[in-house]
Amino acid sequence: MPPDESAELQHRLHVLESARSRDPAHADLPTPDLVLVSLAVLGLSVWLLWWGMP
């Protein structure tokens, strides 16, 4: 990696690792969302595959 990019990378890592770094993106998908999508995918898939079965 060129020196200027290496310095840029170190700067970014320093910023992201600092205690003051508060990024709402740095989180997991909330559990209710996971539960909702799991149930919806399962329910919709079973129903539709049954409905469309030749």
Next chain:
Amino acid sequence: MKETTASGTEPGQGTGGRAGAALGGMPLLRHERVWGFWNFTSVNVSLAIATWAFLTGGSVALFVGAQAAIATVVVGNLVGVVLVSLTTCMPSAKYGVEQFVALRSVFGRNGVRVLLMVLLPFLLATWNAVLAIMIGRALTNVANAVLGTDLRADSPVTIGLCLAALATAWFLLLRGPMSLSRVNNLIAPALAAVTLLMLVVLLREYTPEQLAALEPLDPTGVPLLDYTNALEVCLGAGLSWWAIVGNLARLTTTPRVAFWPNLIGLFGASAVAGTIGCLAALAFGDSDPTTWMIPVGGVVLGALALLFVALANITSIMGQTYSGALAVLRLHTGFHRLPWPVLSALLLVPASVMVFFPGGVYELFFQFLAVVSLIVSPLCGVYFADYHLLRRRTLHLRDLYSDDRESRYGFWRGFNPAAFVSVLAGAAVYLALLNPLTYESAPLFPYLTASLPAFAVTAATHVALTKTVVKPLNKGGYR
């Protein structure tokens, strides 16, 4: 991809600073995450509706009629997109890193290089070739309808148009993708409107009962097998987002913004366009969307739709090529020294060769989707198992960029054999269930599909190997 357009990054303007963050795959800072919910949704819709959905719908029409097509298009795309989104979007969005950087935690640095050397030439070249050929055919059909020419789908003029499309994409990439963001914002809604208009026209010509009675174009004659073949095609379409969607999601502002727009765009828009593509293919007896758009919509609407298709495909080629450039830079530091025009041109060369054989590439689309599934479903499985089950959704950012001797993701000389063995196990399961080139299948295939068992076996193998071999040897930073 369109991610670059909204990020404000310009690949053609050097590799340091902000541009380097995108091009060199550095972690993004908070102010560089510029996509909110509707921005990301809009990008996903425009990406999804950019014609591959029509092609997928046409492929489904080979196997099943309308009702089964709706079921398989919805379920296949839904399951594929959810698996891909959970696997690739979550880590890339959480840490702001490019997907192939995050994958170092699974395969190791050199393992990712091996992966890229296998994936890039095949996936990038074939997708770009398919899109370019579709542009060539679309413009040929517009010329035939509007100018009264009689050009064949594989004529030298069509091939010339394919090459012109690739050249246009390259030229626009030189100007920087930012210039295309405004065009994208117009094309996506326009194409969506034209697509829905196609559905209205189709429903005026055919009653739902007539559509339901239409026969598939090339069925095997075994209803359950045809049904699962169609489902497998759609699973392949959903899973095929694996290589690009993580790079898009890293520009989003929250995990919810990184996830749900995929279901509206990549799933919803794909399912609608795929269903319309399938119904039109059934009605007009041809799986190629560029041949039925004018018969469905008439000269004006059909030609307009084909022109939008061509424009949307050019932006997709640009996006794929840009994403490919991000990946190539992971291969060797020497690529950093290549000027952007040269690098982007090199990435378009394989597709430029493939468009000279338009029939061979384009008409084998459903086999291509199965090959994509053969490759991607195990990759999706190993990444899912590693990130969600083994690492409990925690990566160490600095170690993703450190030398192998210092990084917890160093594995064995930057290579994690357990991940590759798991992927091979998944691919072997896929091949045991379905031959992606001939669609000959095992007796269990109609009940299981091939992609889902491949995903599950890969994930289980990776968990087992990591817990019994990798972790006890204190490699990979697993806790």
